[in-house]
Amino acid sequence: MRSGLQENSVAQRSFVDLDHWMERYQQADPAAPATLIAALSPALLCFFRSQQANREHADDLLQDTWLRIHRVRHTYRPGEPVLPWVYAIARRAGVDGYRKTRRIAAHEIAVEALPARFAQSEPPNGLPAFEDLVAALPEAQQEVITMLKVGGLSLEEVARATSSTVGAVKQKAHRAYERLRKLLHTYAEDNVAGGAP
């Protein structure tokens, strides 16, 4: 059920003990930054690309995130989970990048219909691509679904990364699924009416 990328990123992460490498990063082990960057960057980039507002600036945001991580590496507490710490910083970098690009409208507009380019990126199974699907959600729901599905974070980790509670994360995910269900149904009906396979 897990996506190819998730399998990749999770498998990659399983080879590296993130906690261990983070501690070595704090001790200035020269091998630690490269290992962490290699292990975490693909998922972080995917996280930024999945967010509609940040898609075009994902590479810049990735660099900005690593810059911030480097500056505040002393705030990581050994023994604590690394992923929520990293994603909390990435999230802040994303918000700043979002503000910088002044795409306020994308933050506020609740999309009732799937984006126009939905059909263009449609995979062979007839369903829209995950990125397009998530782009139809409000920002807060986009973030939660992306962290759960792309980042492979648990509910507890998403709650930590978003300075929220597990209950609030569950509620956002629930609303996101409700919305996606509605959108997908409309999409399927349109396809049937249009004679699509």
Next chain:
Amino acid sequence: MNCRDMNHALIGRSMASPLPSEAEDHLRTCARCRLLAGALRLPVAEARPSPASLRRIETGIAAGLRPVHPMGSKNCLLAAFVATFIATVALSVYRMGAFAIAVMTPLQTSLTLGSLAVGTGLLAYSLVNQMVPGSRHRISPRLLPLGAAISLVIVIAVLFHFQHERNFWAKSWACIRAGMPIGALAAVPLWFVLRRGTILWPTMTGAATGLLAGLAGATALEIHCPNLEACHILVGHLGVAALGAVTGLLIGVAAERGLPGRRLNDSDY
């Protein structure tokens, strides 16, 4: 199982783990849920950062790599916040006198000071968690300052009598003027502790810090001021906490607007 239960089944488990048999049964009969589950199983487009970008990050970090000491434990930071609060209140009460204790009933004293202590403890704990990205928050840090303030208003409104008071505004203003410097005094060491951490959301942290500093002023007034009229306590004493929260919020907003969106340069490492 209905569609709502299906959501819970999808949310509560890893995408890789199989669904329970009831969920699979539901998928056979519900086209909407089948579509949703199918969409969530779709592969995500692979994202690979460019090698040049990764090299630039790695080189920059390696060039400026120095050992750092991890931040102190949560308990140490919490102790620092609480000690600051207690020291500020104790010093202020020592200077001004504890006249209110003599006129309040034991119930009023214990419940008022107890609720101030609980509010302070929760705010301090929340601030400790806000200093470290990715910390666990048992109460939403956005709601906590509001919740603490509302709880205190209710406690005061229930415990003390509302009655007409002469020179209400003059007396309240005198208390606010006495309480604000106490809040400012508490804010300085609080800021020194906070600056060791990472403030990801300055507005939220600013409001909580301002409220905590303001509560130091309100607590000192609550112990000092013998005026037990409810409106006076709400405006003159808790007003210090409210003003502290608003000041902290405004400083946070200013800091947040001042945070530059920056592009990575080698000199940044």
